[in-house]
Amino acid sequence: EWQAVQNGTGHTVYSGTVDLTTTRSGTSYNLTDGARGNHKTYNLNRGTSGTGTLFSGSDDVWGNGTASNLESAAADAHYGAALTWDYYKNVHGRNGIRGNGVAAYSRVHYGNNYVNAFWSDSCFCMTYGDGSGNANPLTSIDVAAHEMTHGLTSNTAGLRYSGESGGLNEATSDIFGATVEFYANNPSDVGDYLIGEEINIRGNGTPLRYMDKPSKDGSSKDSWYSGLGSIDVHYSSGPANHFFYLLSEGSGAKTINGVSYNSPTSDGLPVTGIGRAKAEKIWFRALTTKFTSTTNYAGARTGTLAATGELYGTSSAEYKAVQNAWAAVNVGA
Numbered sequence: 001e002w003q004a005v006q007n008g009t010g011h012t013v014y015s016g017t018v019d020l021t022t023t024r025s026g027t028s029y030n031l032t033d034g035a036r037g038n039h040k041t042y043n044l045n046r047g048t049s050g051t052g053t054l055f056s057g058s059d060d061v062w063g064n065g066t067a068s069n070l071e072s073a074a075a076d077a078h079y080g081a082a083l084t085w086d087y088y089k090n091v092h093g094r095n096g097i098r099g100n101g102v103a104a105y106s107r108v109h110y111g112n113n114y115v116n117a118f119w120s121d122s123c124f125c126m127t128y129g130d131g132s133g134n135a136n137p138l139t140s141i142d143v144a145a146h147e148m149t150h151g152l153t154s155n156t157a158g159l160r161y162s163g164e165s166g167g168l169n170e171a172t173s174d175i176f177g178a179t180v181e182f183y184a185n186n187p188s189d190v191g192d193y194l195i196g197e198e199i200n201i202r203g204n205g206t207p208l209r210y211m212d213k214p215s216k217d218g219s220s221k222d223s224w225y226s227g228l229g230s231i232d233v234h235y236s237s238g239p240a241n242h243f244f245y246l247l248s249e250g251s252g253a254k255t256i257n258g259v260s261y262n263s264p265t266s267d268g269l270p271v272t273g274i275g276r277a278k279a280e281k282i283w284f285r286a287l288t289t290k291f292t293s294t295t296n297y298a299g300a301r302t303g304t305l306a307a308t309g310e311l312y313g314t315s316s317a318e319y320k321a322v323q324n325a326w327a328a329v330n331v332g333a
């Protein structure tokens, strides 16, 4: 018989020892989260199609904290999906990606030395590679939340994955990747405005992306310009990531959870932050009620202002901060 909502233990690659919600089937346990839409984590075991096999075992302990144990990255993926589910439910009142309580699923150990992770609309699933060389498994909290958020975007605004809307799609995944990481409050993987800092994708300890000053990665843009829609969506996300950082934390130098930031403004004017709790409400409301498949940066400004007006009023300090943060990334009046 199947018994939902068992309390397992994960020894993750990145997040230390965590509680995992699992399921018991007869004498074995498996990575099915009966508290979150039956989200399942599967082992592709280097395959690149299908679901592979559902992680199962005779005890309810998963992984040993190192990537050489195939259950460890599975524990990260299962945990990241649970956190992201809880974040959307508890912070934004959304019951799963489609708002209907049905979970996506996760697949780990995709391919051979695969240095990426991705969302797919066709399987309604998240997929994670193991990395290669210095690059670690792509299963950190922010990467998992980034990928699951692609599912949310696809099922709400539907931001087309090219041009400026593509940059906004990518930024939405980075924004909620960061906010879920803060929400997790995990001492082994503290919240920051860096994306993929644990992966070490370049082998020199730098993250994939920086939200306070996106150009620190060497490719992303800090501010809007007329050619922005012609560059890779992982770089045209820069101005919106920068907007979100400025709106949350304000311009200038700041240290949060031991990480130092220094966020510039393109107009040279300071921005006073309104805090992440309000900024994330604004972006979520804009994404789910204002943005469409063709929203560009000008439309993101209009949409976030409309959302802010509804949440806080058009005479509010929050409304002014949204105007100032967009001006600081060269968008709008």
Ligand code: ASN
Pocket (backbone or CB within 6 Å): 116, 117, 118, 119, 146, 147, 150, 170
């Ligand atoms: N990891 C990448 C992303 O989620 C995969 C891609 O380029 N679509 O953006």
Ligand code: ZN
Pocket (backbone or CB within 6 Å): 146, 150, 170, 173
């Ligand atoms: Zn992405």
Ligand code: CA
Pocket (backbone or CB within 6 Å): 142, 178, 181, 191, 192, 193, 194, 195, 196, 197
């Ligand atoms: Ca991060």
